[in-house]
Amino acid sequence: MIQLPRHGLGTAPIGGLFQALTDEQAKATIDAAWDGGVRLFDTAPHYGLGLSERRLGAALAGRSGYVLSTKVGRLLVPSSRGGRDDEGFDVPATYERVWDFSRDGVRRSLEESLGRLGLPQVDLVLIHDPDAHVDQAIAEAYPALAELRAQGVVKAIGVGMNQWQAPLRFVQETDLDVVMLAGRYTLLDQSGLPLLAACAERGVRVLAAGVFNSGLLATPEPSGTFDYAPAPLPIIERARRLAAICERHDVRLPQAAMAFPLRHPAIAAVVLGARTPEEVRTNAALRQRPVPDALWHDLRAEGLLQEA
Template identity: 85%
Template sequence: MIALPRVGLGTAPIGNLFSAVGDEQARATVDAAWESGVRLFDTAPHYGLGLSERRLGAALRGRSGYVLSTKVGRLLAPSSRGGRDSEGFDVPARFERVWDFSRDGVLRSLEESLERLGLPRVDLALIHDPDDHVEQALSEAYPALADLRAQGVVQAIGVGMNQWRAPSRFVRETDLDVVMLAGRYTLLDQSGLPLLDACAARGVRVLAAGVFNSGLLATPEPSGTFDYAPAPPELLDRARRIASVCAAHGVTLPQAAMAFPLRHPATAAIVLGARSPAEVRTNAALMEQPVPEALWPGLRAEGLLPEE
Protein backbone atom coordinates (compact mmCIF):
# COMPACT_ATOMS: atom_id res chain seq x y z
CA MET A 1 0.00 0.00 0.00
CA ILE A 2 1.34 3.40 -0.98
CA ALA A 3 2.31 5.68 1.90
CA LEU A 4 0.58 9.04 1.55
CA PRO A 5 2.04 12.08 3.32
CA ARG A 6 -0.50 14.12 5.25
CA VAL A 7 -0.10 17.30 3.20
CA GLY A 8 0.40 17.68 -0.53
CA LEU A 9 1.13 20.52 -2.95
CA GLY A 10 -1.40 21.05 -5.72
CA THR A 11 0.33 22.48 -8.77
CA ALA A 12 -2.48 23.92 -10.89
CA PRO A 13 -1.39 27.43 -9.75
CA ILE A 14 2.14 26.96 -11.11
CA GLY A 15 0.49 25.90 -14.35
CA ASN A 16 -0.69 29.55 -14.55
CA LEU A 17 -4.19 29.00 -13.20
CA PHE A 18 -6.02 32.33 -13.69
CA SER A 19 -2.79 34.34 -13.96
CA ALA A 20 0.78 33.77 -15.03
CA VAL A 21 3.56 32.67 -12.69
CA GLY A 22 7.17 32.97 -13.81
CA ASP A 23 9.50 29.99 -14.00
CA GLU A 24 11.59 31.21 -11.07
CA GLN A 25 8.57 31.71 -8.83
CA ALA A 26 7.17 28.31 -9.80
CA ARG A 27 10.45 26.65 -8.90
CA ALA A 28 10.70 28.60 -5.65
CA THR A 29 7.18 27.50 -4.74
CA VAL A 30 8.05 23.82 -5.10
CA ASP A 31 11.34 24.39 -3.26
CA ALA A 32 9.48 26.07 -0.39
CA ALA A 33 7.07 23.14 -0.19
CA TRP A 34 9.98 20.72 -0.04
CA GLU A 35 11.71 22.77 2.67
CA SER A 36 8.41 22.79 4.62
CA GLY A 37 8.37 18.99 4.61
CA VAL A 38 5.85 18.44 1.79
CA ARG A 39 6.49 15.13 0.02
CA LEU A 40 3.25 14.69 -1.94
CA PHE A 41 2.94 16.54 -5.25
CA ASP A 42 -0.09 16.51 -7.54
CA THR A 43 -0.25 17.63 -11.16
CA ALA A 44 -2.12 16.92 -14.40
CA PRO A 45 -1.80 17.49 -18.17
CA HIS A 46 -4.84 19.78 -17.87
CA TYR A 47 -2.95 22.25 -15.69
CA GLY A 48 -1.55 24.84 -18.04
CA LEU A 49 -1.58 22.49 -21.03
CA GLY A 50 1.36 20.57 -19.58
CA LEU A 51 3.15 23.54 -18.03
CA SER A 52 2.54 22.34 -14.47
CA GLU A 53 4.03 18.92 -15.24
CA ARG A 54 7.10 20.43 -16.90
CA ARG A 55 7.75 22.82 -14.03
CA LEU A 56 7.12 20.26 -11.31
CA GLY A 57 9.32 17.65 -12.95
CA ALA A 58 12.19 20.12 -13.26
CA ALA A 59 11.88 21.03 -9.57
CA LEU A 60 11.77 17.40 -8.40
CA ARG A 61 14.60 16.12 -10.59
CA GLY A 62 17.43 14.77 -8.46
CA ARG A 63 15.22 14.45 -5.38
CA SER A 64 13.82 11.27 -3.88
CA GLY A 65 11.44 10.14 -1.19
CA TYR A 66 8.33 11.86 -2.57
CA VAL A 67 4.95 10.71 -3.88
CA LEU A 68 4.06 12.06 -7.33
CA SER A 69 0.52 12.06 -8.68
CA THR A 70 -0.68 12.88 -12.18
CA LYS A 71 -3.88 12.24 -14.10
CA VAL A 72 -5.31 10.67 -17.22
CA GLY A 73 -8.35 11.45 -19.34
CA ARG A 74 -7.23 14.52 -21.27
CA LEU A 75 -4.68 14.15 -24.06
CA LEU A 76 -2.91 17.24 -25.38
CA ALA A 77 -3.05 17.59 -29.15
CA PRO A 78 -1.11 20.29 -31.05
CA SER A 79 -3.28 23.25 -32.01
CA SER A 80 -2.77 26.02 -34.54
CA ARG A 81 -5.72 28.17 -33.51
CA GLY A 82 -3.52 30.65 -31.61
CA GLY A 83 -4.59 32.91 -28.80
CA ARG A 84 -4.71 31.99 -25.13
CA ASP A 85 -6.07 28.93 -23.39
CA SER A 86 -9.82 29.12 -22.84
CA GLU A 87 -10.03 26.93 -19.73
CA GLY A 88 -8.71 29.24 -17.05
CA PHE A 89 -4.94 28.95 -17.54
CA ASP A 90 -2.87 31.92 -18.68
CA VAL A 91 -0.87 30.07 -21.33
CA PRO A 92 -0.71 30.13 -25.13
CA ALA A 93 -3.18 27.76 -26.75
CA ARG A 94 -0.50 25.66 -28.45
CA PHE A 95 -2.40 22.51 -27.53
CA GLU A 96 -6.01 21.51 -27.17
CA ARG A 97 -7.41 19.02 -24.67
CA VAL A 98 -8.94 15.86 -26.11
CA TRP A 99 -11.06 13.71 -23.80
CA ASP A 100 -9.87 10.10 -23.99
CA PHE A 101 -10.62 7.44 -21.38
CA SER A 102 -9.76 4.51 -23.65
CA ARG A 103 -7.06 2.02 -22.77
CA ASP A 104 -4.76 3.40 -25.46
CA GLY A 105 -5.52 6.94 -24.33
CA VAL A 106 -4.56 6.12 -20.74
CA LEU A 107 -1.27 4.51 -21.78
CA ARG A 108 -0.45 7.39 -24.10
CA SER A 109 -1.37 9.97 -21.47
CA LEU A 110 0.98 8.51 -18.88
CA GLU A 111 3.79 8.16 -21.41
CA GLU A 112 3.44 11.79 -22.45
CA SER A 113 3.21 12.93 -18.81
CA LEU A 114 6.51 11.20 -18.07
CA GLU A 115 8.08 12.97 -21.06
CA ARG A 116 6.90 16.36 -19.81
CA LEU A 117 7.93 15.59 -16.22
CA GLY A 118 11.31 14.29 -17.31
CA LEU A 119 11.06 11.70 -14.55
CA PRO A 120 11.15 7.88 -14.72
CA ARG A 121 7.90 7.25 -12.88
CA VAL A 122 4.78 8.54 -11.24
CA ASP A 123 3.48 6.89 -8.09
CA LEU A 124 -0.24 7.61 -8.33
CA ALA A 125 -2.37 7.84 -11.47
CA LEU A 126 -5.86 9.34 -11.20
CA ILE A 127 -8.71 9.22 -13.71
CA HIS A 128 -9.42 12.95 -14.08
CA ASP A 129 -12.95 14.40 -14.26
CA PRO A 130 -14.79 11.61 -16.10
CA ASP A 131 -18.14 13.32 -15.39
CA ASP A 132 -19.46 12.80 -18.92
CA HIS A 133 -17.46 9.63 -19.60
CA VAL A 134 -18.14 7.46 -16.56
CA GLU A 135 -18.98 4.27 -18.45
CA GLN A 136 -15.85 4.37 -20.59
CA ALA A 137 -13.73 5.31 -17.60
CA LEU A 138 -15.08 2.29 -15.71
CA SER A 139 -14.79 -0.15 -18.59
CA GLU A 140 -11.52 1.01 -20.17
CA ALA A 141 -9.53 3.56 -18.17
CA TYR A 142 -9.82 1.73 -14.86
CA PRO A 143 -8.76 -1.70 -16.20
CA ALA A 144 -5.79 -0.07 -17.96
CA LEU A 145 -4.64 1.54 -14.72
CA ALA A 146 -5.27 -1.67 -12.77
CA ASP A 147 -2.97 -3.51 -15.19
CA LEU A 148 -0.27 -0.87 -14.76
CA ARG A 149 -0.58 -1.22 -11.00
CA ALA A 150 -0.29 -5.00 -11.23
CA GLN A 151 2.83 -4.60 -13.37
CA GLY A 152 4.37 -2.21 -10.83
CA VAL A 153 4.43 0.68 -13.31
CA VAL A 154 2.45 2.77 -10.80
CA GLN A 155 1.99 2.09 -7.10
CA ALA A 156 -1.59 3.24 -6.77
CA ILE A 157 -4.58 4.27 -8.87
CA GLY A 158 -7.69 6.31 -8.32
CA VAL A 159 -10.13 8.90 -9.55
CA GLY A 160 -10.14 12.67 -9.06
CA MET A 161 -13.30 14.76 -9.36
CA ASN A 162 -15.16 17.84 -8.14
CA GLN A 163 -18.32 15.84 -7.37
CA TRP A 164 -18.98 12.82 -5.17
CA ARG A 165 -21.62 10.69 -6.89
CA ALA A 166 -19.54 9.38 -9.79
CA PRO A 167 -16.55 8.54 -7.56
CA SER A 168 -18.95 6.56 -5.38
CA ARG A 169 -19.56 4.25 -8.34
CA PHE A 170 -15.84 3.68 -8.73
CA VAL A 171 -15.57 2.88 -5.02
CA ARG A 172 -18.44 0.36 -5.27
CA GLU A 173 -17.51 -1.23 -8.59
CA THR A 174 -13.69 -1.23 -8.72
CA ASP A 175 -10.62 -1.76 -6.57
CA LEU A 176 -9.36 1.80 -6.30
CA ASP A 177 -6.67 2.85 -3.87
CA VAL A 178 -7.42 6.57 -3.74
CA VAL A 179 -10.14 9.13 -4.42
CA MET A 180 -9.25 12.79 -4.79
CA LEU A 181 -12.31 14.86 -3.93
CA ALA A 182 -12.16 18.60 -4.56
CA GLY A 183 -14.39 21.00 -2.67
CA ARG A 184 -17.10 18.60 -1.53
CA TYR A 185 -15.91 17.93 2.01
CA THR A 186 -15.07 21.30 3.49
CA LEU A 187 -16.20 23.60 6.27
CA LEU A 188 -18.79 25.01 3.85
CA ASP A 189 -19.80 21.93 1.87
CA GLN A 190 -20.08 18.46 3.37
CA SER A 191 -22.11 17.01 0.49
CA GLY A 192 -19.37 14.45 -0.15
CA LEU A 193 -19.79 12.78 3.26
CA PRO A 194 -21.51 9.67 1.78
CA LEU A 195 -18.48 9.15 -0.47
CA LEU A 196 -16.04 9.48 2.43
CA ASP A 197 -18.07 7.05 4.50
CA ALA A 198 -18.06 4.57 1.61
CA CYS A 199 -14.29 5.01 1.24
CA ALA A 200 -13.77 4.35 4.94
CA ALA A 201 -15.84 1.17 4.69
CA ARG A 202 -13.91 -0.08 1.64
CA GLY A 203 -10.42 0.97 2.72
CA VAL A 204 -10.11 3.58 -0.04
CA ARG A 205 -8.12 6.61 1.01
CA VAL A 206 -9.21 10.16 0.25
CA LEU A 207 -7.10 13.10 -0.84
CA ALA A 208 -9.10 16.19 0.11
CA ALA A 209 -8.47 19.01 -2.35
CA GLY A 210 -10.14 22.38 -2.71
CA VAL A 211 -10.37 22.73 1.06
CA PHE A 212 -10.72 26.51 0.69
CA ASN A 213 -13.52 26.14 -1.90
CA SER A 214 -11.34 28.12 -4.34
CA GLY A 215 -10.77 31.06 -2.02
CA LEU A 216 -13.68 31.83 0.27
CA LEU A 217 -12.05 30.02 3.21
CA ALA A 218 -8.46 30.97 2.39
CA THR A 219 -8.24 34.12 4.52
CA PRO A 220 -9.21 34.93 8.11
CA GLU A 221 -11.87 37.34 6.82
CA PRO A 222 -13.89 35.46 4.17
CA SER A 223 -13.80 36.91 0.68
CA GLY A 224 -13.35 35.89 -2.92
CA THR A 225 -14.77 32.99 -4.84
CA PHE A 226 -16.63 29.77 -4.12
CA ASP A 227 -15.95 27.03 -6.66
CA TYR A 228 -14.27 29.56 -8.96
CA ALA A 229 -17.27 31.91 -9.15
CA PRO A 230 -18.28 34.92 -7.04
CA ALA A 231 -19.46 33.64 -3.68
CA PRO A 232 -23.25 33.80 -3.23
CA PRO A 233 -24.30 36.12 -0.38
CA GLU A 234 -25.68 33.28 1.73
CA LEU A 235 -22.41 31.36 1.56
CA LEU A 236 -20.39 34.48 2.31
CA ASP A 237 -22.56 35.08 5.38
CA ARG A 238 -22.15 31.47 6.49
CA ALA A 239 -18.38 31.70 6.07
CA ARG A 240 -18.33 34.87 8.18
CA ARG A 241 -20.29 33.12 10.92
CA ILE A 242 -17.84 30.20 10.82
CA ALA A 243 -14.92 32.64 11.01
CA SER A 244 -16.47 34.30 14.06
CA VAL A 245 -16.77 30.99 15.91
CA CYS A 246 -13.21 30.11 14.90
CA ALA A 247 -11.93 33.43 16.25
CA ALA A 248 -13.68 32.79 19.56
CA HIS A 249 -11.61 29.61 19.86
CA GLY A 250 -8.36 31.30 18.85
CA VAL A 251 -8.36 29.73 15.39
CA THR A 252 -8.28 31.35 11.94
CA LEU A 253 -10.68 30.33 9.20
CA PRO A 254 -8.01 28.82 6.88
CA GLN A 255 -6.51 26.92 9.82
CA ALA A 256 -9.89 25.32 10.54
CA ALA A 257 -10.50 24.72 6.84
CA MET A 258 -7.31 22.68 6.60
CA ALA A 259 -7.97 20.74 9.77
CA PHE A 260 -11.60 19.83 9.08
CA PRO A 261 -11.25 17.25 6.26
CA LEU A 262 -8.52 15.40 8.14
CA ARG A 263 -10.97 14.59 10.93
CA HIS A 264 -12.71 11.98 8.77
CA PRO A 265 -11.08 8.54 9.04
CA ALA A 266 -11.03 8.11 5.25
CA THR A 267 -8.97 11.26 4.65
CA ALA A 268 -5.31 10.44 4.21
CA ALA A 269 -4.13 13.90 3.15
CA ILE A 270 -5.13 17.38 2.11
CA VAL A 271 -3.75 18.85 -1.10
CA LEU A 272 -3.19 22.60 -1.02
CA GLY A 273 -2.59 24.62 -4.16
CA ALA A 274 -0.04 27.42 -3.99
CA ARG A 275 1.50 29.85 -6.44
CA SER A 276 4.21 31.42 -4.27
CA PRO A 277 6.66 30.46 -1.53
CA ALA A 278 4.80 32.81 0.82
CA GLU A 279 1.55 30.88 0.36
CA VAL A 280 3.35 27.60 1.00
CA ARG A 281 4.98 28.88 4.18
CA THR A 282 1.73 30.39 5.46
CA ASN A 283 -0.09 27.09 4.99
CA ALA A 284 2.74 25.15 6.61
CA ALA A 285 2.73 27.44 9.64
CA LEU A 286 -1.04 27.09 10.04
CA MET A 287 -0.82 23.30 9.80
CA GLU A 288 1.56 23.27 12.76
CA GLN A 289 -0.88 25.12 15.01
CA PRO A 290 -3.25 22.84 16.93
CA VAL A 291 -6.99 23.31 16.59
CA PRO A 292 -8.83 22.97 19.92
CA GLU A 293 -11.32 20.11 19.98
CA ALA A 294 -13.95 22.49 21.40
CA LEU A 295 -14.17 24.27 18.03
CA TRP A 296 -16.14 21.51 16.36
CA PRO A 297 -18.99 21.22 18.87
CA GLY A 298 -18.99 25.04 18.92
CA LEU A 299 -19.67 25.08 15.18
CA ARG A 300 -22.32 22.38 15.51
CA ALA A 301 -24.05 24.33 18.29
CA GLU A 302 -24.40 27.30 15.92
CA GLY A 303 -25.82 25.10 13.16
CA LEU A 304 -22.69 25.57 11.07
CA LEU A 305 -21.74 21.89 10.94
CA PRO A 306 -24.14 18.93 10.82
CA GLU A 307 -24.32 16.70 13.87
CA GLU A 308 -22.83 13.75 11.97
Protein backbone atom coordinates in the same frame (compact mmCIF):
# COMPACT_ATOMS: atom_id res chain seq x y z
CA MET B 1 0.25 -0.18 -0.04
CA ILE B 2 1.36 3.32 -0.96
CA GLN B 3 2.21 5.60 1.97
CA LEU B 4 0.53 9.00 1.67
CA PRO B 5 1.95 12.02 3.53
CA ARG B 6 -0.62 14.06 5.44
CA HIS B 7 -0.08 17.25 3.44
CA GLY B 8 0.46 17.80 -0.26
CA LEU B 9 1.02 20.57 -2.78
CA GLY B 10 -1.48 20.96 -5.61
CA THR B 11 0.22 22.41 -8.66
CA ALA B 12 -2.58 23.89 -10.77
CA PRO B 13 -1.43 27.40 -9.73
CA ILE B 14 2.13 26.82 -10.96
CA GLY B 15 0.56 25.86 -14.29
CA GLY B 16 -0.77 29.42 -14.53
CA LEU B 17 -4.26 28.95 -13.08
CA PHE B 18 -5.95 32.36 -13.44
CA GLN B 19 -2.59 34.15 -13.57
CA ALA B 20 0.71 33.51 -15.35
CA LEU B 21 3.93 33.12 -13.42
CA THR B 22 7.54 32.50 -14.41
CA ASP B 23 9.50 29.28 -14.21
CA GLU B 24 11.55 30.86 -11.41
CA GLN B 25 8.45 31.75 -9.41
CA ALA B 26 7.05 28.25 -9.84
CA LYS B 27 10.31 26.65 -8.70
CA ALA B 28 10.46 28.92 -5.66
CA THR B 29 6.97 27.78 -4.66
CA ILE B 30 7.84 24.10 -5.01
CA ASP B 31 11.13 24.64 -3.15
CA ALA B 32 9.29 26.35 -0.30
CA ALA B 33 6.90 23.39 -0.03
CA TRP B 34 9.82 20.96 0.00
CA ASP B 35 11.67 22.98 2.64
CA GLY B 36 8.47 22.97 4.72
CA GLY B 37 8.36 19.18 4.70
CA VAL B 38 5.81 18.58 1.93
CA ARG B 39 6.47 15.27 0.19
CA LEU B 40 3.22 14.78 -1.73
CA PHE B 41 2.85 16.57 -5.06
CA ASP B 42 -0.18 16.47 -7.37
CA THR B 43 -0.28 17.56 -11.01
CA ALA B 44 -2.13 16.88 -14.28
CA PRO B 45 -1.82 17.48 -18.03
CA HIS B 46 -4.83 19.79 -17.72
CA TYR B 47 -2.91 22.22 -15.53
CA GLY B 48 -1.48 24.79 -17.90
CA LEU B 49 -1.53 22.44 -20.90
CA GLY B 50 1.34 20.41 -19.46
CA LEU B 51 3.21 23.36 -17.96
CA SER B 52 2.59 22.25 -14.37
CA GLU B 53 4.05 18.81 -15.07
CA ARG B 54 7.13 20.25 -16.76
CA ARG B 55 7.78 22.70 -13.95
CA LEU B 56 7.17 20.15 -11.20
CA GLY B 57 9.44 17.57 -12.81
CA ALA B 58 12.23 20.13 -13.20
CA ALA B 59 11.92 21.28 -9.58
CA LEU B 60 11.98 17.73 -8.20
CA ALA B 61 14.90 16.58 -10.36
CA GLY B 62 17.54 14.90 -8.24
CA ARG B 63 15.24 14.60 -5.22
CA SER B 64 13.76 11.42 -3.78
CA GLY B 65 11.48 10.27 -1.02
CA TYR B 66 8.31 11.94 -2.30
CA VAL B 67 4.95 10.77 -3.65
CA LEU B 68 3.86 12.19 -7.01
CA SER B 69 0.47 11.87 -8.63
CA THR B 70 -0.69 12.85 -12.10
CA LYS B 71 -3.86 12.25 -14.02
CA VAL B 72 -5.32 10.79 -17.21
CA GLY B 73 -8.40 11.57 -19.27
CA ARG B 74 -7.30 14.59 -21.28
CA LEU B 75 -4.81 14.21 -24.12
CA LEU B 76 -2.91 17.29 -25.24
CA VAL B 77 -2.98 17.72 -29.01
CA PRO B 78 -0.91 20.44 -30.76
CA SER B 79 -3.02 23.41 -31.82
CA SER B 80 -2.38 26.25 -34.25
CA ARG B 81 -5.33 28.43 -33.25
CA GLY B 82 -3.13 30.81 -31.25
CA GLY B 83 -4.20 33.08 -28.42
CA ARG B 84 -4.42 32.11 -24.75
CA ASP B 85 -5.89 29.02 -23.13
CA ASP B 86 -9.63 29.35 -22.56
CA GLU B 87 -9.97 26.94 -19.61
CA GLY B 88 -8.73 29.14 -16.80
CA PHE B 89 -4.97 28.95 -17.33
CA ASP B 90 -2.99 32.00 -18.40
CA VAL B 91 -0.79 30.18 -20.90
CA PRO B 92 -0.44 30.18 -24.72
CA ALA B 93 -2.97 27.89 -26.41
CA THR B 94 -0.30 25.77 -28.08
CA TYR B 95 -2.30 22.62 -27.32
CA GLU B 96 -5.94 21.68 -27.05
CA ARG B 97 -7.39 19.14 -24.64
CA VAL B 98 -9.14 16.07 -26.05
CA TRP B 99 -11.14 13.83 -23.72
CA ASP B 100 -9.98 10.23 -23.94
CA PHE B 101 -10.77 7.55 -21.36
CA SER B 102 -9.94 4.61 -23.63
CA ARG B 103 -7.25 2.07 -22.78
CA ASP B 104 -4.91 3.45 -25.44
CA GLY B 105 -5.69 7.01 -24.39
CA VAL B 106 -4.80 6.27 -20.77
CA ARG B 107 -1.50 4.67 -21.73
CA ARG B 108 -0.63 7.47 -24.13
CA SER B 109 -1.53 10.13 -21.56
CA LEU B 110 0.67 8.57 -18.90
CA GLU B 111 3.57 8.12 -21.30
CA GLU B 112 3.38 11.78 -22.33
CA SER B 113 3.11 12.89 -18.70
CA LEU B 114 6.25 10.96 -17.84
CA GLY B 115 8.01 12.72 -20.70
CA ARG B 116 7.00 16.14 -19.41
CA LEU B 117 7.93 15.21 -15.84
CA GLY B 118 11.23 13.69 -16.89
CA LEU B 119 10.55 10.64 -14.74
CA PRO B 120 10.50 6.89 -15.44
CA GLN B 121 7.34 6.43 -13.34
CA VAL B 122 4.91 8.09 -10.95
CA ASP B 123 3.42 6.74 -7.75
CA LEU B 124 -0.27 7.50 -8.25
CA VAL B 125 -2.42 7.99 -11.36
CA LEU B 126 -5.93 9.41 -11.11
CA ILE B 127 -8.73 9.33 -13.67
CA HIS B 128 -9.43 13.05 -14.00
CA ASP B 129 -12.91 14.58 -14.18
CA PRO B 130 -14.80 11.83 -16.06
CA ASP B 131 -18.11 13.59 -15.26
CA ALA B 132 -19.55 13.10 -18.75
CA HIS B 133 -17.70 9.82 -19.38
CA VAL B 134 -18.25 7.76 -16.24
CA ASP B 135 -19.36 4.57 -17.98
CA GLN B 136 -16.38 4.58 -20.35
CA ALA B 137 -13.97 5.49 -17.56
CA ILE B 138 -15.16 2.54 -15.46
CA ALA B 139 -15.20 0.14 -18.42
CA GLU B 140 -11.94 1.22 -20.11
CA ALA B 141 -9.78 3.69 -18.16
CA TYR B 142 -9.98 1.81 -14.87
CA PRO B 143 -8.98 -1.61 -16.31
CA ALA B 144 -6.06 0.06 -18.11
CA LEU B 145 -4.81 1.55 -14.87
CA ALA B 146 -5.44 -1.67 -12.95
CA GLU B 147 -3.26 -3.47 -15.49
CA LEU B 148 -0.47 -0.91 -15.03
CA ARG B 149 -0.76 -1.32 -11.26
CA ALA B 150 -0.56 -5.10 -11.54
CA GLN B 151 2.56 -4.74 -13.71
CA GLY B 152 4.18 -2.46 -11.13
CA VAL B 153 4.29 0.49 -13.52
CA VAL B 154 2.35 2.58 -10.96
CA LYS B 155 1.93 1.95 -7.24
CA ALA B 156 -1.66 3.13 -6.86
CA ILE B 157 -4.63 4.25 -8.94
CA GLY B 158 -7.73 6.31 -8.36
CA VAL B 159 -10.13 8.97 -9.52
CA GLY B 160 -10.15 12.72 -8.95
CA MET B 161 -13.30 14.84 -9.23
CA ASN B 162 -15.17 17.89 -7.96
CA GLN B 163 -18.29 15.84 -7.19
CA TRP B 164 -18.91 12.84 -4.95
CA GLN B 165 -21.59 10.85 -6.77
CA ALA B 166 -19.47 9.52 -9.64
CA PRO B 167 -16.50 8.65 -7.40
CA LEU B 168 -18.96 6.67 -5.27
CA ARG B 169 -19.72 4.53 -8.32
CA PHE B 170 -16.00 3.90 -8.81
CA VAL B 171 -15.59 2.88 -5.17
CA GLN B 172 -18.56 0.53 -5.39
CA GLU B 173 -17.75 -0.99 -8.79
CA THR B 174 -13.94 -1.08 -8.97
CA ASP B 175 -10.87 -1.68 -6.83
CA LEU B 176 -9.44 1.81 -6.46
CA ASP B 177 -6.73 2.75 -3.98
CA VAL B 178 -7.39 6.48 -3.77
CA VAL B 179 -10.06 9.10 -4.41
CA MET B 180 -9.20 12.77 -4.71
CA LEU B 181 -12.29 14.71 -3.67
CA ALA B 182 -12.20 18.44 -4.39
CA GLY B 183 -14.46 20.84 -2.53
CA ARG B 184 -17.07 18.38 -1.27
CA TYR B 185 -15.80 17.88 2.26
CA THR B 186 -14.96 21.33 3.58
CA LEU B 187 -16.13 23.70 6.27
CA LEU B 188 -18.67 25.01 3.76
CA ASP B 189 -19.73 21.78 2.04
CA GLN B 190 -19.93 18.35 3.63
CA SER B 191 -22.04 16.82 0.86
CA GLY B 192 -19.36 14.19 0.20
CA LEU B 193 -20.02 12.29 3.43
CA PRO B 194 -21.70 9.32 1.66
CA LEU B 195 -18.59 8.86 -0.45
CA LEU B 196 -16.32 9.09 2.58
CA ALA B 197 -18.39 6.46 4.38
CA ALA B 198 -18.02 4.08 1.43
CA CYS B 199 -14.28 4.77 1.21
CA ALA B 200 -13.86 4.04 4.91
CA GLU B 201 -15.75 0.76 4.50
CA ARG B 202 -13.76 -0.32 1.43
CA GLY B 203 -10.34 0.87 2.62
CA VAL B 204 -10.05 3.50 -0.12
CA ARG B 205 -8.02 6.49 1.02
CA VAL B 206 -9.14 10.01 0.23
CA LEU B 207 -7.09 13.05 -0.73
CA ALA B 208 -9.04 16.14 0.27
CA ALA B 209 -8.47 18.93 -2.24
CA GLY B 210 -10.17 22.27 -2.70
CA VAL B 211 -10.48 22.67 1.07
CA PHE B 212 -10.67 26.46 0.64
CA ASN B 213 -13.48 26.02 -1.94
CA SER B 214 -11.25 27.87 -4.45
CA GLY B 215 -10.59 30.87 -2.23
CA LEU B 216 -13.42 31.84 0.08
CA LEU B 217 -11.85 30.05 3.06
CA ALA B 218 -8.25 30.92 2.25
CA THR B 219 -8.07 34.09 4.34
CA PRO B 220 -9.16 34.92 7.91
CA GLU B 221 -11.77 37.32 6.52
CA PRO B 222 -13.78 35.39 3.87
CA SER B 223 -13.30 36.72 0.36
CA GLY B 224 -12.80 35.51 -3.17
CA THR B 225 -14.50 32.79 -5.16
CA PHE B 226 -16.53 29.74 -4.20
CA ASP B 227 -15.96 26.75 -6.50
CA TYR B 228 -14.23 28.99 -9.08
CA ALA B 229 -17.13 31.43 -9.43
CA PRO B 230 -18.23 34.57 -7.58
CA ALA B 231 -19.47 33.47 -4.16
CA PRO B 232 -23.25 33.81 -3.62
CA LEU B 233 -24.22 36.05 -0.71
CA PRO B 234 -25.65 33.20 1.45
CA ILE B 235 -22.35 31.34 1.11
CA ILE B 236 -20.37 34.46 2.04
CA GLU B 237 -22.57 34.98 5.09
CA ARG B 238 -22.09 31.35 6.15
CA ALA B 239 -18.33 31.71 5.76
CA ARG B 240 -18.41 34.86 7.92
CA ARG B 241 -20.26 32.96 10.65
CA LEU B 242 -17.59 30.26 10.47
CA ALA B 243 -14.85 32.88 10.71
CA ALA B 244 -16.47 34.58 13.72
CA ILE B 245 -16.67 31.33 15.67
CA CYS B 246 -13.08 30.47 14.71
CA GLU B 247 -11.96 33.86 16.00
CA ARG B 248 -13.60 33.19 19.38
CA HIS B 249 -11.30 30.20 19.71
CA ASP B 250 -8.18 32.04 18.47
CA VAL B 251 -8.25 30.01 15.27
CA ARG B 252 -7.87 31.40 11.77
CA LEU B 253 -10.47 30.39 9.19
CA PRO B 254 -7.94 28.80 6.78
CA GLN B 255 -6.37 26.99 9.74
CA ALA B 256 -9.70 25.36 10.53
CA ALA B 257 -10.34 24.68 6.82
CA MET B 258 -7.09 22.72 6.59
CA ALA B 259 -7.62 20.82 9.84
CA PHE B 260 -11.26 19.86 9.39
CA PRO B 261 -11.03 17.19 6.63
CA LEU B 262 -8.34 15.25 8.48
CA ARG B 263 -10.82 14.55 11.28
CA HIS B 264 -12.54 12.00 9.05
CA PRO B 265 -10.98 8.51 9.18
CA ALA B 266 -11.18 8.03 5.40
CA ILE B 267 -9.11 11.11 4.61
CA ALA B 268 -5.39 10.43 4.36
CA ALA B 269 -4.15 13.83 3.24
CA VAL B 270 -5.04 17.42 2.46
CA VAL B 271 -3.70 18.78 -0.83
CA LEU B 272 -3.36 22.56 -1.01
CA GLY B 273 -2.73 24.57 -4.13
CA ALA B 274 -0.30 27.47 -3.79
CA ARG B 275 1.05 30.10 -6.16
CA THR B 276 3.81 31.70 -4.11
CA PRO B 277 6.36 30.72 -1.45
CA GLU B 278 4.57 33.10 0.91
CA GLU B 279 1.31 31.16 0.53
CA VAL B 280 3.15 27.89 1.17
CA ARG B 281 4.82 29.21 4.30
CA THR B 282 1.62 30.80 5.63
CA ASN B 283 -0.30 27.55 5.20
CA ALA B 284 2.52 25.55 6.80
CA ALA B 285 2.57 27.81 9.85
CA LEU B 286 -1.20 27.65 10.27
CA ARG B 287 -1.48 23.89 9.94
CA GLN B 288 1.05 23.44 12.75
CA ARG B 289 -1.16 25.34 15.20
CA PRO B 290 -3.54 23.13 17.23
CA VAL B 291 -7.29 23.50 16.80
CA PRO B 292 -9.26 23.00 20.02
CA ASP B 293 -12.04 20.43 20.07
CA ALA B 294 -14.34 23.13 21.45
CA LEU B 295 -14.32 24.81 18.04
CA TRP B 296 -15.80 21.77 16.31
CA HIS B 297 -18.37 21.45 19.10
CA ASP B 298 -19.48 25.06 18.65
CA LEU B 299 -19.65 24.76 14.86
CA ARG B 300 -21.88 21.70 15.19
CA ALA B 301 -24.03 23.43 17.80
CA GLU B 302 -24.56 26.35 15.42
CA GLY B 303 -25.65 23.98 12.64
CA LEU B 304 -22.61 24.88 10.55
CA LEU B 305 -20.94 21.49 10.51
CA GLN B 306 -21.95 17.92 9.77
CA GLU B 307 -19.49 15.18 10.61
CA ALA B 308 -19.61 11.40 10.38
